[in-house]
Amino acid sequence: MVAIDRVHKWYGRIHALRGVSFELRPGQVAGLLGPNGAGKSTTIRILTGLIPPDTGRANIRGHDTLSDSLRARAKLGYLPESAPLYPEMSVRAYLEYRSRLFGMDRTVRRSAIGRAIERCWLKDVEGRRVGHLSKGYRQRVGLASAILHDPEVLILDEPTNGLDPTQIAQMRSLVRELGSDRTMLISSHILPEIEQICSRILIVAAGELRADGSPAELIARHGGPARLIVEARCTTEKAESILGLRESDASTSELTNGWTHIDSRCAAHEPDPRERIAALFAAAHVPVRELRLVTSTVEDVFLALAHGRGATP
Amino acid sequence: MTAVLVIALREFRSFFRIPVGWIVIALFLLLTGAVFATAILVPGQPATLRPFFAIAGWLMLPVVPAISMRLFSEEFRTGTIEPLLTSPIRDGSLVLGKFAGASMFLLAMLVPTLAYPLTLWLVSDPSPDPGPIAAGYISLLLLGMLALSIGTVASACTSSQTLAFLATLFVMLGMLLVPSISTQSLPLGAQRILNALSLSPRAGDFAKGVVDTGHIVWFVASTGWLLVLATLALQSRRWR
Structure with a gap:
């Protein structure tokens, strides 16, 4: 449906994309996640045909974005970052203009505009000038214009950038709803935005695709071992002997009133040892006030892959 | 073709949604009106619109760059070029649409000046010769459209409206002033190229009421080539 194959892109001496490849299946909602300057926008600009790749290919529904660009663009809805619009036009006039650009005839146009206005909750402001709208409404107008021709593929570049928390929540639920019946990047x-909306996450950093999969797959593949946090009323030596720990396995610290804090790594063969550990402390008659398993999150994986830190939870 | 018309109409309407459009028309009509009232509408003088065409021709120098400077530069600056370039429209259609919209605005600016020949018709005896008047208007339109195509190229090259304005103004000035520059010291080939690019002799002939097909072809062909150049300038942005 959407494919990008071994794409390289240079801006002068800067190697912005280094052989990025991925493919989205029909109906898949994927998030392209990466720190600023990672290559997300370049990837999107290549997929939308705004810029050509230096090497490699990209296509939308089998239409090459370079050699068959017009057909590829006809299948695509695109919301650029911060939804650029003409401030002097009214919402309806802008949608009318965009639908004409896509060559829709009068009847199709009327129903398409009505549908887009309804789906993007723009009924209240359809007669107002775009320049007089809040940022949240402008984003929605941009989104409405991107879905006017009912594209099979929708690409959104930073759809919640610059919005306030309420607007972010509204935009997310709108995007989630739109993703129910089309392929979306x-x-x-x-x-959190990507985690809440997307079933698949692509992590890019320094121009490379560092990870690709569902959140669970990313954690399983790239997450570090789980950690066990214990707080027990005993000395550190006693806690270590109960747990059978060597010094290198855990960090321990003595707290006030005789409590000890232990932070240890779980062994690969026993991902969740809480029940066994609880039994050990009970057998030694040592009170325990905390026994917590900390597993890797997508955030840990993202930080590890994007910034090269260890993926410790 | 539909896309060209859609873009042209949006562009044309947009001139009337911003103050610049109204200000340009108002200043143009004010200055040409003043010339008409003081230099043409004089009792005892022969009925001719030559002073009007002369001043209108010179007014094209600041007016046309003011119209054309925003065609693409504004879209680059605000980012609205992205939805346009990702729509299923050819770059050539986009350039043609923008140019057509600006030309329609130029026409809308010239239409009210038809009041001058009409007034002259009503008040002067003998009536003015329609030939030079028609030639004058054709000349203004061709000159304006050529200048607009220069402006379209300039605007497609930069996101700065000021730069697009100045580039258009200086190229137009250069083309008008070529005959005034001493070309004797230049090699024969360079003299020929400069004369072929020169605007004044052609515009001058029109002002005298001479409609030379060669001149019309020169204006139309130059405008066409400049629009091709503007398309290439727009496409080159994708490769930068």
Whole structure:
């Protein structure tokens, strides 16, 4: 449906994309996640045909974005970052203009505009000038114009950038709803946004695709071992002997009133040892006030892959 | 073709949604009106619109760059070029649409000046010769459209409206002033090229009421080539 194959892109001496490849299946909602300057926008600009790749290919529904660009663009809805619009036009006039650009005839145009206005909750402002709208409404107008021709593929570049928390929540629920019946690629540097909307996450950093999969797959593949946090009323030596720990396995610290804090790594063969550990402390008659398993999150994986830190939870 | 018309109409309407459009028309009509009232509408003088065409021709120098400077530069600056370039429209259609919209605005600016020949018709005896008047208007339109195509190229090259304005103004000035520059010291080939690019002799002939097909072809062909150049300038942005 959407494919990008071994794409390289240079801006002068800067190697912005280094052999990025991925493919989205029909109906898949994927998030392109990466820190600023990672290559997200370049990837999107190549997929939308705004810029050509230096090597490699990209296509939308089998139409090459370079050699068959017009057909590829006809299948595509695109919301650029911060939804650029003509401030002097009214919402309806702008949607009318965009639908004419896509060559829709009068009847199709009327129903398409009505549908887009309804789906993007623009009924209240359809007669108002775009320049007089809030940023949240402008984003929605941009989104409405991107879905006017009912594209099979929707690409959104940082759709919640610059919005306030309420507007972000509204935009997210709108994007989620739109993703129910089409293939969608959303670029963002905000992890919770991607986690909430997308079933697949593509992590890019320094021009490379560092990870690709569902959140669970990313954690399984790239997450570090889980950690066990214990707080027990005993000395550190006693806690270590109960747990059978060597010094290198854990960090321990003595707290006030005789409590000890232990932070240890779980062994690969026993990902969740809480029940066994609880039994050990009970057998030694040592009170325990905390026994917590900390597993890697997508954020840990993202930080590890994007910034080269260890993926410790 | 539909896309060209859609873009042209949006462009044309946009001139009337911003103050610049109204200000340009108002200043143009004010200055040409003043010339008409003081230099043409004089009792005892022969009925001719030559002073009007002369001043209107010179007014094209600041007016046309003011119209054309925003065609693409504004779209680059605000980012609205992205939805346009990702729509299923050819770059050539986009350039043609923008140019057509600006030309329609130029026409809308010239239409009210038809009041001058009409007034002259009503008040002067003998009536003015329609030939030079028609030639004058054809000349203004061709000159304006050529200048607009220069402006379209300039605007497609930069996101700065000021730069697009100045580039258009200086190229137009250069083309008008070529005959005034001493070309004797230049090699024969260079003299020929400069004369072929020169605007004044052609515009001058029109002002005298001479409609030379060669001149019309020169204006139309130059405008066409400049629009091709503007398309290439727009496409080159994708490769930068």
